[in-house]
Every structure is written in structure tokens, then in C-alpha cells.
Amino acid sequence: MFNNTPSAKGARMNAEDDGDDLPEVQKAPLVIDVEFIEVEEETTAPMLDAVDEISTARARPPLDLPAGLPTPEGRARVVTVINQKGGVGKTTTVINIAAQLALRGHKVLVVDADSQGNCATGLGVDKSKVRATTRDLILNPETAVNARHATAVDGLHMVVGDRSLIGLEQEMLRQLGREHRLTEALEPLLQHYDIVLIxxxxxxxxxxxxxxxxSDGILIPVQTEYFALEGLAMLAGTIREVRGLLNPKLGVDGVMLTMHAPTLLNQQVASEVREAFPELIVEPAIRRNIRLAEAPSHGIPIHLHDPTSAGGQDYQAIATVLERRWGLV
Ligand SMILES: Nc1ncnc2c1ncn2[C@@H]1O[C@H](COP(=O)(O)OP(=O)(O)OP(=O)(O)O)[C@@H](O)[C@H]1O
Ligand SMILES: [Mg+2]
Structure with missing residues (x-):
């Protein structure tokens, strides 16, 4: 279904990097020179094979990212915003999509599962006043109702993440059913919301x-920089494992492009991602925009800080697409 073309650039050898310039004393013991000589002894045919190999690699089967299923009637859709690559715009996306949907009248809950706890800052929640956090929610699901906090936006509640999540990974290793703790904790809350963003x-x-x-679905922010698709292969593997072992309904609700700038590299990576996930891509790409980076320092989302900025417009447009995709309108 998808037409993934992961870049083979990383696998290409630099033809000039053949060691010819190295002084004799350094060249002799290098194993790579032995391999290099072996290749040189071959006729031209294997060279052609090598070229074929690269083009085959570029056309190898697509990354398997299955689309999400519709939300069961009468409860919130739970969507995890995830990409194991750091700084790609996950938190910015959670804050601004959640806020935009709440401003449109939907009931939204944000759960911050990151120990950096940046969602609270960006949504104007004073962390020093918070009594129960995501860690409490996961360890004691019965605290769910009291773990929610009001934010700078009406109709948008959140469970705050903080440093206490750091030790949680270790603590949970000893627990039975550890992968299902958040599912249990969210269960009583789902009937009160339209969408839960993690x-x-x-x-x-x-x-x-x-x-x-x-989760019912996953939203994957991808920064339009080199290595974007390589990182997704690892995430696709995790999704496959979770689907196979723990949550067969899990699907991908969208892949979105973030921090997009009009450079050649950004454009090339954007077209690669668009080609790879034609059905899953959520347009438009979010432009790189300083107003998005500033907003958290004021404790408000972009739509209260500067709604007409490029970032404000892009997140509004994305929210409109997701609103439809999530069956909220
Ligand atoms: N479109 C954008 N234009 C400019 N700056 C942005 C944009 N999106 C995010 N940023 C800024 O880039 C930085 C990283 O963004 P963000 O924190 O959302 O990424 P993240 O994926 O959540 O990071 P982490 O992996 O550390 O949790 C932040 O300082 C944020 O304000
Ligand atoms: Mg983050």
C-alpha cells in the first residue's frame, strides 16, 4: 500500500575514500584495504550487481504502518504522539492540537508520559501545585480522577508528567501486567472526553x-531532516510488536511533517516521507516558526499566543484534518 523509498545514501561508500592518500606505514595493517583489493580483483559484473543492490534496496518493501480503526462508540479516542527521535516536535504537537481541538468545543485530556514534563509548562499548569502525576496514574489507577488538572484552555485537562517518571521504568520491571497499567487507569476517564492525547x-x-x-491510534511527528525515515523503521518494529502481543487494534492515525523550512534538504525529506506514507500523511507540513517556540514561555498554546502566525495557521489546518479523521465532526 505504501511506497517507501528509504534512502540508501548512508550505505554508499565514498569512492574517493580508498586510502590511496594514506602513508604506506598506515595503509599496510588496515583490514579495509584487504577487502578493497578483493573487490578490485573482480570483473565489472559484480560492480553492476552492487549498483543493482542499491536500487533494489531503495525499492524494498514499504514500512508497515497499519492505519487506525474507528473509535468505539461513547468514549474518547486515545492517541499517542510518538517518535523515539528527540526534539522533533512531539510536545509542541500535543499542546497545540489539544488546545485547538478544545477551542473548537471538544473535550480533551492530555497525559504527559515524559519526565521532562513540558506539556504542563506549555499549557500553563503550575507544576509546584500538582499533587498527583502520570506516575501516580500508572502506579495507582484508582487515582485517575484526581490526577487531572485544569489548563490555560477551557475544556482541556491534563495529567502532569514530571521527574518522578524517571524511576518508574525500573519499578515497573517487577510488576505483573505492567504494560496495561495506563490502559486500566484511563478506562474510567474515557467516557468524559472526546480525545485523549498522550x-x-x-x-x-x-x-x-x-x-x-x-491507544487506538498513533500520531508520528517527523522532522524533515536527514535520517527521518531511518528512525521510523525502529518505531514501525515497536508498533508491530505491540500489535502482535498487546494491542491488536493499534494503528497509525497520521504522520506529520514538523519544523519544515524551505531548504532543499527539508523539501527532499518531505517528499520522501510523503511518498512513503501517502495515506497516512497529515498536511500541511508545520513550518519552522519562532512563535511556536516562544509560546511555552508564556504558558499558553500558539492559538492564544499568536493564532495568525505561520505555526498557528499550520496547527489549525492540521487540527481540521485530524478532527475529521478522528470522527469528531
Ligand atoms: N515548528 C516549529 N518551529 C520552531 N520551533 C519549534 C517548532 N516545533 C517545535 N519547536 C521547538 O523545538 C524544540 C523541540 O520541540 P518539542 O519539545 O516539541 O520536541 P519533542 O519531540 O517533544 O522533544 P523531546 O523528544 O525532547 O520530547 C522546542 O524548543 C520547541 O519549542
Ligand atoms: Mg517532548
């Missing part, structure tokens, strides 16, 4: 797995 850390540990097990 922000995740830049890692694929047990807390992220809890988020995936609790």
Missing part, C-alpha cells in the same frame, strides 16, 4: 509501551 519521551521504554497499549 505525549511520550524520546525513547521506547515501558512507559511509552504503556501509552501504545492504551
Amino acid at each position: 505525549d511520550t519521551p524520546p525513547s521506547l521504554g515501558i512507559v511509552s509501551v504503556n501509552a501504545l497499549v492504551a
Whole structure:
């Protein structure tokens, strides 16, 4: 279904890097020179094979990212925003999509599963006043109702993540049914919301797995920089495992492009991702925009900080697409 063309650039050898310039004394013991001589002894045919290999690699089967299923009637859709690559715009996406949907009248809950706890800052929640956090929610699901906090946006509640999540991975190793704790905790809350968005850390540990097990769908922000697709292969593997072992309904609700700038590299990576996931891509790409980076320092989302900025417009447009995709309108 998808037409993934992962770049083979990383696998290409630099033809000039053949060691010819190295002084004799350094050249002799290098194993790579032995391999190089072996290749040189071959006729031209294997060279052609090598070229074929690269083009075959470029056309290898697509990354298997299955689409999400519709939300069961009468309860919130749970969506995890995830990419194990750091700094790609996960938190910015959670904050601004959640806020935009709440401003449109939907009931939204944000669960911050990242120990950095940036969602609270960006949504104007004073962390020093918070009594129960995501860690409490996961360890004591019965605290769910009291773990929610009001934010700077009406109709948008959140469960705050903080440093206490750091030790949780270790603590949970000893627990039975550890992958299902967040699912259990969210269960009583789902009837009160239209959408639950979970922000995740830049890692694929047990807390992220809890988020995936609790979710109907996944939203993947991809920064349009080199290595974007390579990172997704690892995430696709995790999704496959979670689907196979823990949550067969888990699917991908969208792949979105973030921090997009009009450079040649950004454009090339964007077209690669668009080609790879034609059905899953959510347009438009979010432009790189300083107003998005500033907003958290004021404790408000972009739509309260500067709604007409490029970032404000892009997140509004994305929210419109997702609103339809999630059956909220
Ligand atoms: N479109 C954008 N334009 C400019 N700056 C952005 C944009 N999106 C995010 N940023 C900034 O880039 C930085 C990283 O973004 P963000 O925190 O959302 O990424 P993340 O994937 O959640 O990071 P982490 O993996 O550490 O949790 C932040 O300082 C954020 O304000
Ligand atoms: Mg983050």
C-alpha cells in the first residue's frame, strides 16, 4: 500500500575514500584495504550487481504502518504522539492540537508520559501545585480522577508528567501486567472526553509501551531532516510488536511533517516521507516558526499566543484534518 523509498545514501561508500592518500606505514595493517583489493580483483559484473543492490534496496518493501480503526462508540479516542527521535516536535504537537481541538468545543485530556514534563509548562499548569502525576496514574489507577488538572484552555485537562517518571521504568520491571497499567487507569476517564492525547519521551521504554497499549491510534511527528525515515523503521518494529502481543487494534492515525523550512534538504525529506506514507500523511507540513517556540514561555498554546502566525495557521489546518479523521465532526 505504501511506497517507501528509504534512502540508501548512508550505505554508499565514498569512492574517493580508498586510502590511496594514506602513508604506506598506515595503509599496510588496515583490514579495509584487504577487502578493497578483493573487490578490485573482480570483473565489472559484480560492480553492476552492487549498483543493482542499491536500487533494489531503495525499492524494498514499504514500512508497515497499519492505519487506525474507528473509535468505539461513547468514549474518547486515545492517541499517542510518538517518535523515539528527540526534539522533533512531539510536545509542541500535543499542546497545540489539544488546545485547538478544545477551542473548537471538544473535550480533551492530555497525559504527559515524559519526565521532562513540558506539556504542563506549555499549557500553563503550575507544576509546584500538582499533587498527583502520570506516575501516580500508572502506579495507582484508582487515582485517575484526581490526577487531572485544569489548563490555560477551557475544556482541556491534563495529567502532569514530571521527574518522578524517571524511576518508574525500573519499578515497573517487577510488576505483573505492567504494560496495561495506563490502559486500566484511563478506562474510567474515557467516557468524559472526546480525545485523549498522550505525549511520550524520546525513547521506547515501558512507559511509552504503556501509552501504545492504551491507544487506538498513533500520531508520528517527523522532522524533515536527514535520517527521518531511518528512525521510523525502529518505531514501525515497536508498533508491530505491540500489535502482535498487546494491542491488536493499534494503528497509525497520521504522520506529520514538523519544523519544515524551505531548504532543499527539508523539501527532499518531505517528499520522501510523503511518498512513503501517502495515506497516512497529515498536511500541511508545520513550518519552522519562532512563535511556536516562544509560546511555552508564556504558558499558553500558539492559538492564544499568536493564532495568525505561520505555526498557528499550520496547527489549525492540521487540527481540521485530524478532527475529521478522528470522527469528531
Ligand atoms: N515548528 C516549529 N518551529 C520552531 N520551533 C519549534 C517548532 N516545533 C517545535 N519547536 C521547538 O523545538 C524544540 C523541540 O520541540 P518539542 O519539545 O516539541 O520536541 P519533542 O519531540 O517533544 O522533544 P523531546 O523528544 O525532547 O520530547 C522546542 O524548543 C520547541 O519549542
Ligand atoms: Mg517532548
